[in-house]
Amino acid sequence: MVVTRGDVERAAGRIGGRVRRTPLLEGEPGLLMKLEGLQHAGSFKVRGAFNRVLSADAMPRAGVIAASGGNHGMAVAYVAHALGIRAEIFVPEVCAPVKVAGLRALGAHVTQTGAIFADAYEASAKRAAETGALVAHAYDQPEVVAGQGTVGLETLEQAGAAGGVDTIVVAVGGGGLVAGVTAAVAGAVRVVAVEPERIPTLHDALERGGPVEVGVSGVAADALGASRIGRIAYDTVVAGGVRSVLVGDDAIVAARRELWRSYHLAAEHAGAAALAALRCGAYVPEPGERVAVIVCGSNTDPATLGSEDALA
Incomplete structure (x- = not known):
């Protein structure tokens, strides 16, 4: 595509x-x-995060979920805070502490899991299937x-x-x-x-x-x-x-x-x-x-x- x-x-x-x-x-x-x-x-990630959420047919009642090395998660958390919806972010263990702290400061629920982004993504996909939250992929979605x-x-x-x-x-x-x-x-x-x-x-x-x-x-x-x-x-x-x-x-x-x-x-x-x-x-x-x-x-x-x- x-x-x-x-x-x-x-x-x-x-x-x-x-x-x-x-x-x-x-x-x-x-x-x-x-x-x-x-x-x-x-x-720059906040640009794609806003476009992803605002492209949805309606504001997601179950919130938004993302896996991230840190910056995409920060962007999604910022967007969720600005729009008044819940953000759940999965990050790998390599994520810089300053980014984890920033995510929490924006009110996101943070789960740190796995050695690399792919591990965090797998965990986030499983969680999204359970909750019905809108998935905001870090890079492989057309809106992003x-x-x-x-x-x-x-x-x-x-x-x-x-x-x-x-x-x-x-x-x-x-x-x-x-x-x-x-x-x-x-x-x-x-x-x-x-x-x-x-x-x-x-x-x-x-x-x-x-x-x-x-x-x-x-x-x-x-x-x-x-x-x-x-x-x-x-x-x-x-x-x-x-x-x-x-x-x-x-x-x-x-x-x-x-x-x-x-x-x-x-x-x-x-x-x-x-x-x-x-x-x-x-x-x-x-x-x-x-x-x-x-x-x-x-x-x-x-x-x-x-x-x-x-x-x-």
Whole structure:
């Protein structure tokens, strides 16, 4: 299944006024940064969560349920709080404590179970069958993908006023964001997908002709820890000709440190992955190319921002 620009435009109309139009910062000549860490609940995920719930025929009386590495759960909890419905979130044991605390602060019922996202998802699916709650998948639902794509629409609009953009660089876990952005830009600009070397979900899928299971580890595992790329994401990025590049944990840590020290931007490791691709040479822009990187999340422990260590 492929999500289209029309789907993204309808999502933008549906969630308008409920999400923030986040800034597009010019970091240096030729480099723009879309600051989704300043979004409600600390990441772009609230866009897809709002679109999923608001697309339902009626407000779900049994509430909404989700499995998440942390950010999607935070988004669903925020949306549920804003709409006055119950949220039940399942997270894996790798989920950062700051995210678990944030979920509970938003009033969500949290269950921490399993080593990776796939384990938490299995538990959430069983619970959803018991309760009848609306399921908000972290990345493999058309409404979620279309909502995430509104980041791409905004980036195009904002970059037009700043001299345009040629390439948007996006971190990939399950692929909801990269699929949504690919649909939103619809061939107008190039999209480059960035994945940690230790979680190459899209990269391996492209090599093998379809989604496959991969190992999950490394500094960005809490947010980019899907063990398989979503089917919607795979189909959409293949149709859009998206290129995938890999970055090491050291490059992600260095980019996160740069965001804090040079721009005073708090980013989690996943939020720094797109910039890491530029800094380590995984993606090398052509002369004069204008690149926008999506700094996709800020749900991190502030005590680690100045650290030289690769703290998750």
